[in-house]
Amino acid sequence: MANIRDLDPSASPLDYYGSELRRLREDAGLKQGELGVSVFCTASLIGQIETARKVPTRDFSERVDAALGTGGVFSRLVGLVLRSQLPSWFQAYAEMEARAAYISTFQAQLVYGLLQTEAYARALLTVDHPDRVDEMVAARMERQRILARENPPVLWVVLDEALLHRQVGSREVMRNQLAHLLGFRDRPWVQVQILPFSAGEHTGMMGSFNLLRFEEDPDLCYAESYDSGQMTANPQVIRERSVGYARLQATARSPEDSAALIARVMEERYGDQPGPDGRAVA
Known part of the structure; x- marks a missing residue:
């Protein structure tokens, strides 16, 4: 039997999405x-989304718009829904990130979120979030849509070499992630x-x-700890961090040499290697 749990559309973007999906589906006589x-x-997935127990994806929303002839209602709503799935302390930064004309980031541990593969x-x-991983991954992928805009922000990324060697997921995951980074060579922005490593101590x-x-x-400067983030427009902080970032850029390998290093690590550390039987394994 279909779940008829009532929602308060004003409770959250997810509740509003679910209530609208039910209303427009029923209006269509389906x-x-x-x-x-x-x-x-x-039908179970439809019911879970209508009762706010499951977060819709962008692909689902576009297919629903086509099926119900809703003129893009759900494709517009899903952005709000996915952003609401980000940690509450991160949402303000995500909103500013989406508005920025120029993003500079130094990452010591991880590939920057806008450049991560799924x-x-x-x-x-x-x-840390095994029970919410689907919706959090969808929210992170939604953030990346700003790079596909007609007028995307300029994004300059300095990554510590250590993160190329830290395996996240399987070797195949890392290989594909490094290949993804190389794929941005053709995007001038x-x-x-x-x-x-040879840079030694740095800012x-x-x-x-x-x-x-x-x-x-x-301008804004943003940094985060385990469960909080701090944004500041303090001119002194902006000045110090801007100078620090310029020094990181000057010390780092050039984009061309960096691509060569990424490609070398990708092949040497995460490329095909012979298994116990002599066959190549990914």
Whole structure:
């Protein structure tokens, strides 16, 4: 029997999405199973989304819009839904990130979220959030849509060489992640540099940080700890971090040399290797 749990549409973006899905489905005279057939999913999934027990994906939303002829209602709503799945302390940063004209980031441990593959993100998020990994991965992938805009932000990324060697997920996951980084070589507004081990001590040793620049608003500096993030527009902090970032860029390998290093690590550490029987394993 279909779940008829009532929702308060004002409770959250997810509740509003679910209530609208039920309302518009019923207006179209469709049962959950009938809509499920149209959008290639089960009636159970339709019911879970309508009762806010499951987070919809963008692909699901686009298929529902096509099936119900809703003119993109759900494709627009899903962005709000997915953003609401981000940690509450991170949502303010994600909103500013989406508005930024220029993003500079130094990452000491992990590939920056905007450049992560889905499998890499899933391996990371499973560690601490195994019960919410699907929705958190979907939210992270949604963040990346800003790079596909007609006028995307300029993104400059400096990555510590150590993160190339730290295996996240399987070797195949890491190989694909490094290949993904190499894929940005053809995008002039995305630059990736590797800070080599040979740099020794450097200004980023206190941790990762991001600098956001806007067309009209003041610059922001962002840094985070385990369960909180801090944004500041303090001019002195911006000045110090901007100088620090420039020094990191100057010390790091050039984008071209960085790509060569990424490719070498990808092949040497995560490429095909012979197994016990002599056959290659990925």
